[in-house]
Amino acid sequence: MKSDLDTLMQVRNLDALVVLGNAEHNPPMYYFVGGGHVSDAMLVKKRGEAPILFYNDMERGEAAKSGLKTRPFSEFDLAELQKQANGDSLLALAMRFQKILEDFDLTRGRVGIYGQVEFSSAFGMMVKLKSLMPHVEFVGEAGMDSIFLMAMETKDESEVERIRKMGKITTAVVRRVQNLLTNSDVRADEVLLKEDGSPLTIGDVKSKIELWLAELGAENPEGTIFSIGRDAGVPHSTGNPTDFIRLGQTIVFDIFPCERGGGYFYDFTRTWSLGYAMPEAQELYDQVYEIYNQLADNFDLNAPFKDYQRMTCEYFESKGHASSLNTKAPLNGYVHSIGHGVGLNIHERPFSSLTVGDDHRLAPGVIITSEPGLYYPEKGMGIRIEDTIWVRPDGKMEILAEYPYDFVLPMKKWKKKK
């Protein structure tokens, strides 16, 4: 939680955090500012002190909405610094950065730097700042272990409620998609049709998803996976927009929108087969659903997340599928890890691959996905089931938005010929 930051800073011997960039679509800045049109800002937080947001004058109103202590960049005369730097604008920005740090008495010690930014100019500026301030160590942290991902790993109740609300929006859209599909007419060759009689494409479905997400107040910055057949067998294939939708094919529908303005995400997957299922696909589905339920029964408070990755690998291997337990980077079988944290990042701590540490745990307040899957692209099929789960402080695991686990969806206007 945010209140852990000072302790984490002490443990890591960081005297200050500096976050660069916009307030939107920039998790560490959003964590403090709460979104809004604050661009190219800088936030400085000394250990044990409240953060201060530096903003551009034109955005003073937006900066004020953050509720943070704010200061305008115009306190520092960038045009004058630019002159002193002989027109070297990266040097001028580094000089302004130096003046800001000096203002906080940060002339030595360790300063962590964060933020979603264009790397080139930020890197160029930091190289110059390092020469200007040789007694300050500027610290970059590995994504998975950064102090922000550590703090963000556990959620407070208001964060849980925001993610829960995104879950309700997500499943409402999934319900509409399910209705759209099952109410469609079907051509003799088992292709779904739109009302105008032309084939329903993946692109059509995705357009509806975007429309419905917008209507319900969500944003979809990372797109949606809606992939059929062979594409469903490649976990991150998003689906080919011109492909038709056919009965009896596995459809992997993985949807992960966030609050408008770049806030909290939800992550959800169902796999459907319309009208009927190929026996082999049904068998795969049953196995995925079986381990999904075994996991749900076995999640224990504070257990290492990767224990469940191992459990899933062992289960799938016992059924004859490859997994990362005994195969390096498999492309068939169980090819990813069992889940990840969800918050301001769609993927955040805790992680669950076999290589991560035991500190990635089902700690109280963590929000994770559970998403077993099986993939056989050459057979034209893939299966994944995914829910977002809150590890409650009382030790219960709560799915934040319930949705049925039907695999075969009966078509309202189509019946299988006997």
Added chain:
Amino acid sequence: MKSDLDTLMQVRNLDALVVLGNAEHNPPMYYFVGGGHVSDAMLVKKRGEAPILFYNDMERGEAAKSGLKTRPFSEFDLAELQKQANGDSLLALAMRFQKILEDFDLTRGRVGIYGQVEFSSAFGMMVKLKSLMPHVEFVGEAGMDSIFLMAMETKDESEVERIRKMGKITTAVVRRVQNLLTNSDVRADEVLLKEDGSPLTIGDVKSKIELWLAELGAENPEGTIFSIGRDAGVPHSTGNPTDFIRLGQTIVFDIFPCERGGGYFYDFTRTWSLGYAMPEAQELYDQVYEIYNQLADNFDLNAPFKDYQRMTCEYFESKGHASSLNTKAPLNGYVHSIGHGVGLNIHERPFSSLTVGDDHRLAPGVIITSEPGLYYPEKGMGIRIEDTIWVRPDGKMEILAEYPYDFVLPMKKWKKKK
């Protein structure tokens, strides 16, 4: 244009470009890959050679859609490197980076690094890479002058058509918003009402904007400015969602969506006063419209963009307004610059502030905004008019999406009492 990159690399003595990050919402990566769900990728382009995209195995299908030469990261055993690095994951990533560069015979020389990424881990990795490869100079470039913004500054015809299409979507949404407003009922106190009789809020209008943009296939990652009265007087204030919409107030409506998936932007502003206008607001509007037209008549092929900033400052100062010509960072009057380039970045070269160089020109193929404005927050008013304009190779300036310049919008169901 993209074909300029090799020449630019030669001029800057860069042996290679490396782009990090996702394909979406990452202009330099999008420039090559064209979007799609390719995440945490790396693109390497040696001078004079075609770029190569390194991707994560799960996204092989998405990577292939780029049409680029691709290679999977799994060619390099990150788990083994992690072991060699004693679990230091930034060092392991730096070692993989080193192996990739060595594969391209890049063991000395100058390598530019780009991409929209989380700074902390990328910076931490680069610090380690610099020690691993002391003979390579890793170059960060100032945003405004980066080789990508230089190349992107001029657009080819396919880029122009994409931006034009975004202009059509943008103005279609503006038309719908205009109709929504002018068809509204009006309460006795001049507040607009929704069909259910409750006041129409800025939040309501923004929800409609999001819905209509989604319906027409656009994305709106940076939000919309729809601000009234005092907020309209602060250029980047986005408007307060709970505020009511009233007659006779200046409404600054600045909308800047992009293609779905993080592609090309459009940028457009109109200022409206519903039903009637305050005389002082009308006077300001007339002045802004006058200089808007003077600029349109005076834009010359290859002229420095900032010449038009000077012309605008001089015009407004002659009318008694402050501007950056003689006031440092004014908060009243004409408080920003006259325009900027538009493309994969909402703000890109050429820029027009008085401090930029003459190389920011109206070169053939450039796409710019022209957006004069006047701001008086304490008087509760602000005015801006903005179009996106293509500087055609034949020297004509073409507005990419036409829209009327009415200031006072008559209300269909309301008449001013005599």
